[in-house]
Amino acid sequence: MTATDINSWQAVQDEVLSRIHSRKWKPGDLIPNEADLAVEFGCARATVNRALRALAETGILDRRRKAGTRVALHPVRKATLEIPIIRHEVEARNLPYGYALITAKQQRPPVDIRAKMNLASDATAMKVSALHLADNKPHVYEDRWINPLAAPSLKQIDFNKISANEWLVANATFTHGDIMFSAVSATPQLADILRTDIGAALFVIDRFTWHGDISVTCAKLVYAPGYQMKTSL
Amino acid sequence: MTATDINSWQAVQDEVLSRIHSRKWKPGDLIPNEADLAVEFGCARATVNRALRALAETGILDRRRKAGTRVALHPVRKATLEIPIIRHEVEARNLPYGYALITAKQQRPPVDIRAKMNLASDATAMKVSALHLADNKPHVYEDRWINPLAAPSLKQIDFNKISANEWLVANATFTHGDIMFSAVSATPQLADILRTDIGAALFVIDRFTWHGDISVTCAKLVYAPGYQMKTSL
DNA sequence: CAGTGGTCTAGACCACCAG
DNA sequence: TGGTGGTCTAGACCACTGC
Numbered sequence: 001m002t003a004t005d006i007n008s009w010q011a012v013q014d015e016v017l018s019r020i021h022s023r024k025w026k027p028g029d030l031i032p033n034e035a036d037l038a039v040e041f042g043c044a045r046a047t048v049n050r051a052l053r054a055l056a057e058t059g060i061l062d063r064r065r066k067a068g069t070r071v072a073l074h075p076v077r078k079a080t081l082e083i084p085i086i087r088h089e090v091e092a093r094n095l096p097y098g099y100a101l102i103t104a105k106q107q108r109p110p111v112d113i114r115a116k117m118n119l120a121s122d123a124t125a126m127k128v129s130a131l132h133l134a135d136n137k138p139h140v141y142e143d144r145w146i147n148p149l150a151a152p153s154l155k156q157i158d159f160n161k162i163s164a165n166e167w168l169v170a171n172a173t174f175t176h177g178d179i180m181f182s183a184v185s186a187t188p189q190l191a192d193i194l195r196t197d198i199g200a201a202l203f204v205i206d207r208f209t210w211h212g213d214i215s216v217t218c219a220k221l222v223y224a225p226g227y228q229m230k231t232s233l
Numbered sequence: 234m235t236a237t238d239i240n241s242w243q244a245v246q247d248e249v250l251s252r253i254h255s256r257k258w259k260p261g262d263l264i265p266n267e268a269d270l271a272v273e274f275g276c277a278r279a280t281v282n283r284a285l286r287a288l289a290e291t292g293i294l295d296r297r298r299k300a301g302t303r304v305a306l307h308p309v310r311k312a313t314l315e316i317p318i319i320r321h322e323v324e325a326r327n328l329p330y331g332y333a334l335i336t337a338k339q340q341r342p343p344v345d346i347r348a349k350m351n352l353a354s355d356a357t358a359m360k361v362s363a364l365h366l367a368d369n370k371p372h373v374y375e376d377r378w379i380n381p382l383a384a385p386s387l388k389q390i391d392f393n394k395i396s397a398n399e400w401l402v403a404n405a406t407f408t409h410g411d412i413m414f415s416a417v418s419a420t421p422q423l424a425d426i427l428r429t430d431i432g433a434a435l436f437v438i439d440r441f442t443w444h445g446d447i448s449v450t451c452a453k454l455v456y457a458p459g460y461q462m463k464t465s466l
Numbered sequence: 467c468a469g470t471g472g473t474c475t476a477g478a479c480c481a482c483c484a485g
Numbered sequence: 486t487g488g489t490g491g492t493c494t495a496g497a498c499c500a501c502t503g504c
Contacts, residue, residue: 008474009473009474017408021408021444021445023406027403027406033489034489034490035489043474043475044474044477045476045477046473046474046475046476047475049491050473050474052490063489063490064484064489064490065481065482065484065489065490065491066482066483066484066485066489066490067484067489068489068490069490074321074402074403076315076317076318076321077315078313078315078316079314079316080311080312080313080314081311081312081313081314082292082309083309083466084309085307088307169260169308170260170306170307173253173256175250177465178464178465179312179463179466180463181414181436181461181462181463182436182459183417183434183436183437183456183458184434185418185432185433199432200418201417201435202434203414203415203416204416207466225416227415228413228415229413229414229415230412230413231314231411231412232410232411233316233407233411233442240493241493266469266470266471267471277493277494277495277496278494278496279473279492279494279495280493280494282471282472282473283492283493286472297471297501297503298469298471298503299468299469299501299502300469300471300502300503301469301470301471302470
């Protein structure tokens with residue numbers, strides 16, 4: 001029995017982490033089972049379970065029925081990225097936010113977009129291009145296709161007043177999506193919009209969202225040079 | 234009472250998601266409290282709690298004591314990124330993995346690294362530069378400083394045989410870290426190493442890890458053109 | 467202050483799967 | 486096939502916080 005009982009799942013988690021960090025339990029080691037730890041810590045098994053499950057979700061522990069719980073040998077650490085609304089992201093930095101619509105019109109998407117969004121060959125979709133500003137400087141160029149089937153009230157929206165980014169999150173729920181991060185060189189057009197040099201390295205986020213098997217939107221966000229996306233482990 | 238009882242937390246989660254996706258519960262709406270839902274679903278409150286807590290962690294719900302549970306108005310969706318060992322990432326794509334050490338030596342780090350790693354002005358650290366190959370082509374350039382205080386057996390390691398990336402995860406646990414994603418233009422040196430053109434847009438990951446208040450390592454990973462980091466929502 | 471979510475408990479049964 | 490984690494339950498108390 002330890003001097004002070006460990007009776008909250010947070011305390012259990014801290015104790016387990018401390019044993020890992022002190023290398024009492026090393027990567028690859030099998031640790032005691034839940035029942036034994038519950039006895040040792042003086043708490044219920046469910047409490048130990050909650051703590052160990054949380055650690056497994058972050059990738060620090062590996063758990064398998066019958067095989068037991070091990071300290072992860074190759075900690076595939078999971079970083080959680082928050083994907084905020086662009087306006088919030090800018091305002092969180094205490095910078096004035098600005099927004100300028102470039103184009104918004106319904107048209108037939110090019111074949112690659114049609115394929116990715118699984119649209120019929122004669123279908124039309126809403127294309128919205130806009131520039132988000134931070135501190136009166138170009139911040140992100142947003143280039144987006146929206147499937148009208150997924151957002152029926154789409155035609156009545158004035159994308160001069162609200163960004164597609166913001167309108168969609170509240171008005172077109174999605175069930176799942178994919179997101180990709182990459183780097184591209186500024187094309188002449190992008191360089192002009194973002195007021196930077198042709199060839200500058202730009203950070204890009206591509207996002208596809210779905211509602212069941214209906215594509216909702218496909219968006220490309222191109223950030224001005226110098227942008228960094230940060231998170232912690 | 235629904236036709237079939239909902240008695241697993243997964244089923245509760247599915248039912249709640251289905252009500253959100255069908256817009257029976259819209260963004261901003263207050264949903265019934267745990268006790269009421271437990272009665273409605275015919276399960277224990279703890280089961281409802283487990284389901285709603287999981288949804289809150291992904292950002293779909295907003296929960297506050299006394300105020301209740303609401304469908305998130307601005308779903309700050311959390312994407313979890315897996316940060317794998319580079320060799321595993323390459324092998325997962327069924328490509329042959331290669332590794333070439335460029336330099337590994339103990340030296341005094343430049344002032345900016347010293348500052349970021351919180352090292353004494355006369356301290357030395359191990360600098361390791363290496364190239365990871367996928368399919369015999371340059372894949373990632375790794376440029377890293379390692380604090381010898383955090384990895385005592387450091388000098389005996391032959392970084393020709395194992396990458397610093399891989400050795401560290403198993404031999405120098407960390408308590409927390411920061412990670413940043415950005416885009417840079419290829420310098421002449423980077424272009425040479427990655428066999429690409431000067432000025433090409435490259436995806437970069439910067440990572441700092443700590444063990445308590447001791448810096449463990451600071452790494453820069455520069456990916457060859459075309460690299461995309463993907464995840465799902 | 468009172469209602470909500472947050473958590474702990476003790477016990478139970480079950481699903482999975484390594485040996 | 487037995488040991489392990491995964492989960493559910495019913496009940497209880499607590500912490501926070503909007504009203």
